[in-house]
Amino acid sequence: MSNVREDLMVTDIEAYLDVHEHKSLLRFITCGSVDDGKSTLIGRLLYETHLVFEDHMTALEADSKKFGTQGAELDFALLVDGLSAEREQGITIDVAYRFFSTERRKFIVADTPGHEQYTRNMVTGASTAELAVILIDARKGVITQTRRHSYLVSLLGIRRVVVAINKLDLVDYSQDVFERIAADYRAFASEIGLAPDQAEVVCIPVSALRGDNITEPGDHMPWYSGPTLIEHLETVEIGDTAEAGPFRFPVQWVNRPNSDFRGFSGTVVGGSVQPGDDVLVLPSGVTSRVARISTFDGDLGQAVAGQAVTIVLTDEVDVSRGSVLCAVDRPAEIADQFEAHVVWMHDNPMQPGRQYLLKIGATTAGLTISSPKYKVDVNTLEHLAAKTLAINEIGVCTISTDRPIAFDPYVANRDMGGFIVIDRLTNATVGAGLLHFALRRSTNVHWQTVDVTPEARGELMGHRPCVVWLTGLSGAGKSTIANQVEQRLHTLGAHTFLLDGDNVRHGLNRDLGFTEADRIENIRRIGEVSRLMIDAGLIVLVSFISPFRAERELARELIGAERFCEVHVDAPIEVAEARDPKGLYAKARNGQLPNFTGVDSPYEVPLQPQLRIDTTRTSPETASQAIVDHLRTMGIIAGPH
Amino acid sequence: MTRVLTHLERLEAESIHIMRETVSESENPVMLYSVGKDSAVMLHLARKAFAPSAPPFPLLHVDTTWKFRAMYELREKMAAEAGMDLLVYQNPECIELGINPFDHGSAMHTDMWKTQGLKKALDEHGFDAAFGGARRDEEKSRAKERIVSLRSAQHRWDPKQQRPELWRTYNLRKGVGETVRVFPISNWTELDVWQYIHREAIPIVPLYFAAVRPVVDRGGTLIMVDDDRMRLEPGEVPTMRKVRFRTLGCYPLSGAVESEADTLPGIIQEMLLTTTSERQGRMIDFDSSASMEKKKQDGYF
Numbered sequence: 001m002s003n004v005r006e007d008l009m010v011t012d013i014e015a016y017l018d019v020h021e022h023k024s025l026l027r028f029i030t031c032g033s034v035d036d037g038k039s040t041l042i043g044r045l046l047y048e049t050h051l052v053f054e055d056h057m058t059a060l061e062a063d064s065k066k067f068g069t070q071g072a073e074l075d076f077a078l079l080v081d082g083l084s085a086e087r088e089q090g091i092t093i094d095v096a097y098r099f100f101s102t103e104r105r106k107f108i109v110a111d112t113p114g115h116e117q118y119t120r121n122m123v124t125g126a127s128t129a130e131l132a133v134i135l136i137d138a139r140k141g142v143i144t145q146t147r148r149h150s151y152l153v154s155l156l157g158i159r160r161v162v163v164a165i166n167k168l169d170l171v172d173y174s175q176d177v178f179e180r181i182a183a184d185y186r187a188f189a190s191e192i193g194l195a196p197d198q199a200e201v202v203c204i205p206v207s208a209l210r211g212d213n214i215t216e217p218g219d220h221m222p223w224y225s226g227p228t229l230i231e232h233l234e235t236v237e238i239g240d241t242a243e244a245g246p247f248r249f250p251v252q253w254v255n256r257p258n259s260d261f262r263g264f265s266g267t268v269v270g271g272s273v274q275p276g277d278d279v280l281v282l283p284s285g286v287t288s289r290v291a292r293i294s295t296f297d298g299d300l301g302q303a304v305a306g307q308a309v310t311i312v313l314t315d316e317v318d319v320s321r322g323s324v325l326c327a328v329d330r331p332a333e334i335a336d337q338f339e340a341h342v343v344w345m346h347d348n349p350m351q352p353g354r355q356y357l358l359k360i361g362a363t364t365a366g367l368t369i370s371s372p373k374y375k376v377d378v379n380t381l382e383h384l385a386a387k388t389l390a391i392n393e394i395g396v397c398t399i400s401t402d403r404p405i406a407f408d409p410y411v412a413n414r415d416m417g418g419f420i421v422i423d424r425l426t427n428a429t430v431g432a433g434l435l436h437f438a439l440r441r442s443t444n445v446h447w448q449t450v451d452v453t454p455e456a457r458g459e460l461m462g463h464r465p466c467v468v469w470l471t472g473l474s475g476a477g478k479s480t481i482a483n484q485v486e487q488r489l490h491t492l493g494a495h496t497f498l499l500d501g502d503n504v505r506h507g508l509n510r511d512l513g514f515t516e517a518d519r520i521e522n523i524r525r526i527g528e529v530s531r532l533m534i535d536a537g538l539i540v541l542v543s544f545i546s547p548f549r550a551e552r553e554l555a556r557e558l559i560g561a562e563r564f565c566e567v568h569v570d571a572p573i574e575v576a577e578a579r580d581p582k583g584l585y586a587k588a589r590n591g592q593l594p595n596f597t598g599v600d601s602p603y604e605v606p607l608q609p610q611l612r613i614d615t616t617r618t619s620p621e622t623a624s625q626a627i628v629d630h631l632r633t634m635g636i637i638a639g640p641h
Numbered sequence: 642m643t644r645v646l647t648h649l650e651r652l653e654a655e656s657i658h659i660m661r662e663t664v665s666e667s668e669n670p671v672m673l674y675s676v677g678k679d680s681a682v683m684l685h686l687a688r689k690a691f692a693p694s695a696p697p698f699p700l701l702h703v704d705t706t707w708k709f710r711a712m713y714e715l716r717e718k719m720a721a722e723a724g725m726d727l728l729v730y731q732n733p734e735c736i737e738l739g740i741n742p743f744d745h746g747s748a749m750h751t752d753m754w755k756t757q758g759l760k761k762a763l764d765e766h767g768f769d770a771a772f773g774g775a776r777r778d779e780e781k782s783r784a785k786e787r788i789v790s791l792r793s794a795q796h797r798w799d800p801k802q803q804r805p806e807l808w809r810t811y812n813l814r815k816g817v818g819e820t821v822r823v824f825p826i827s828n829w830t831e832l833d834v835w836q837y838i839h840r841e842a843i844p845i846v847p848l849y850f851a852a853v854r855p856v857v858d859r860g861g862t863l864i865m866v867d868d869d870r871m872r873l874e875p876g877e878v879p880t881m882r883k884v885r886f887r888t889l890g891c892y893p894l895s896g897a898v899e900s901e902a903d904t905l906p907g908i909i910q911e912m913l914l915t916t917t918s919e920r921q922g923r924m925i926d927f928d929s930s931a932s933m934e935k936k937k938q939d940g941y942f
Contacts, residue, residue, distance in 0.1 A: 025652070294692070308661070
């Protein structure tokens with residue numbers, strides 16, 4: 001193999017380039033630890049495919065003498081082990097990507113360190129891999145780590161597995177050992193979705209150190225007649241269920257250079273498309289037809305999965321970023337509630353009920369994750385009860401989005417079923433998930449049309465509905481001010497309702513305590529109730545400590561910013577504590593009230609409230625007048641009298 | 642079963658996808674353009690990503706005033722052809738102090754003109770996303786670099802704040818003042834870049850092709866005398882040799898190699914048969930204290 005390659009390279013570079021231009025690409029992940037010889041294997045692949053340059057080789061020879069574990073021989077592990085220094089610096093290494101190629105294929109290898117962050121790292125690496133190479137040490141056989149790796153590989157939808165049973169040289173190249181381990185593995189694989197009818201599992205006996213069955217068979221295993229590792233990687237069929245599946249095209253960018261051209265730029269993530277094909281636009285539900293497939297290099301007669309193109313439709317339909325063009329006869333589903341696997345990737349545990357963001361394809365939506373139904377012990381595959389998910393934990397959860405999204409089950413299409421979870425405040429990627437099925441289908445995409453709209457009700461009332469959200473420490477003066485605002489509005493003939501935090505906790509939210517999770521749920525319910533009241537046309541006054549920024553943001557989003565007036569009723573903690581109208585600070589200081597805001601639980605000051613009222617300087621009368629005046633400027637009530 | 646895309650087709654599509662995603666999710670993107678072969682590929686990909694529109698962002702060349710003359714010529718031509726604005730930034734502090742590679746050494750020269758210059762340019766224009774042409778195969782430490790790399794308001798790279806990247810779903814959200822560097826050709830190798838230039842007939846600086854040029858030999862590194870600012874050692878006389886460049890930067894810091902390769906296939910052949918990795922020609926990496934990692938933390942790519 002390598003000789004052919006080099007000959008062409010020297011004798012006929014044009015022919016060589018032609019061959020290499022038509023290579024395909026295979027992305028795979030290697031699973032195993034340094035102890036299994038993973039670094040040695042990758043180093044060996046780079047070396048045998050001539051991807052190691054002379055200066056690297058010189059360094060390798062020097063390093064092998066200095067640090068090598070192989071005596072006088074080259075230690076290939078050192079080629080890829082550039083990570084120890086980084087570990088010392090505390091740098092998070094999730095996945096390292098390596099590249100090599102043969103005359104048939106280019107390969108991108110996702111190499112994930114096998115240590116403590118293995119779940120997060122492996123899930124990340126496996127998400128873009130079409131095949132997994134799972135290393136087993138022939139002396140140890142199928143061990144816990146093998147099961148864990150295989151489960152994650154299967155979960156992430158990889159259906160091509162190579163089990164490289166390594167270190168055969170250390171078991172005298174025994175055929176019995178190889179066959180026993182292969183049989184063990186196949187039995188286990190069937191339990192996790194890698195049975196023969198579900199997946200292609202190939203076992204290869206190798207010695208990465210000695211080079212047996214890596215690129216060449218070697219002389220030690222005449223009993224093995226299957227392919228070498230490279231032969232298999234070069235010839236294994238590429239392509240997944242999505243490519244053979246129905247057409248899917250998430251629109252990334254509306255391409256409108258001038259009034260004569262309006263196209264939709266994106267990547268085909270499923271099936272293929274041709275001019276003349278009918279397409280359904282989701283989630284809007286309108287249909288159209290493909291007029292052209294436009295590219296820089298001219299129009300195409302067909303675009304297949306993986307190609308980035310610009311599609312022009314025959315009609316002027318409403319399509320924007322996040323719309324998904326689908327095959328009309330086999331459209332994606334639309335839903336806003338799903339069952340999903342969620343993999344948590346952040347040090348801060350998942351908070352059930354908290355509003356996160358979900359990004360799937362080109363769509364970003366509000367996301368709420370329920371308490372897990374169960375979490376999976378990745379070592380034993382047992383289902384365990386759980387209230388939340390910590391970093392590297394995987395659970396099955398019900399998730400809800402704040403609007404319907406187009407999706408396919410992850411097993412059918414990774415791009416249409418895989419999502420990331422983003423924290424709203426820090427913007428960090430805190431998790432990832434796989435959509436399995438819809439729990440509440442939005443078969444009717446549009447909301448049930450109601451003839452009497454909130455606006456119509458508001459007109460009858462003579463004012464527009466809104467929520468005035470008073471936040472602040474206990475004892476800051478929220479209830480007093482809220483009461484006075486309601487009285488003033490009442491006098492003006494406005495229809496109002498006052499939701500008081502304490503009162504709501506006696507009824508609707510009686511079941512909730514004061515943990516962070518319960519506080520979030522408390523706010524969510526109050527937000528939903530306020531929204532209903534707004535739909536009924538009322539001006540809603542919410543008087544509520546609501547200490548967390550994210551939760552107030554959640555309320556603002558539920559209700560809509562144009563109808564939400566955040567008022568920070570501000571008093572220093574010392575002043576509020578001195579007032580202590582309900583004696584709560586005293587109790588909290590005595591330890592009788594855990595999680596009390598301002599004492600042992602933080603209050604996050606609003607950064608941009610519509611109004612801030614300093615109650616050490618402003619009387620309740622002046623404060624309530626200021627709020628009413630502000631409602632006039634918002635156009636909620638008719639102004640000025 | 643539909644046809645299988647070639648590796649170049651898949652790499653191209655991935656890069657285009659990343660560019661479109663970045664443009665859709667940032668306010669004020671920019672493409673860093675250094676006129677080298679990787680920049681040439683990046684610019685070509687950008688044109689493909691947004692056609693028939695022109696790429697909806699300007700090109701930014703963080704100039705050191707010490708590039709090869711041939712690079713300046715190609716720069717203007719390429720931007721005009723793409724219908725894009727070309728912003729050239731020369732760090733005023735460097736102009737004032739007269740920073741140059743001879744008096745101040747390659748490390749300070751590079752830091753002041755490029756790293757500090759880049760930060761200032763990004764700040765002045767308020768860019769929140771900058772495309773760069775770095776590749777994971779360039780160096781061992783880059784193998785783990787993300788495609789979307791988050792930088793603090795001070796342009797620092799915090800290794801602990803980097804985000805996991807799954808599927809082709811990139812998280813481009815950022816806080817006030819934070820920016821992202823985006824590397825669309827992360828998964829390309831040097832060979833892929835050359836092969837793509839060949840396939841797409843992308844114009845590149847002639848310095849990549851072998852020609853007879855005036856050079857001086859500095860400890861085995863051939864430095865081209867590109868203009869009269871080049872300081873010669875006492876008794877040193879430039880000689881005419883047939884050379885080409887594998888990487889291009891500031892001319893006093895770019896080592897040439899003797900070569901007969903004056904066609905693209907010739908260059909690729911030479912690259913394939915050469916057993917020295919690419920960055921050896923780039924002198925800035927030799928400075929012992931200036932590892933890539935350190936530079937990145939300071940705001941260099």
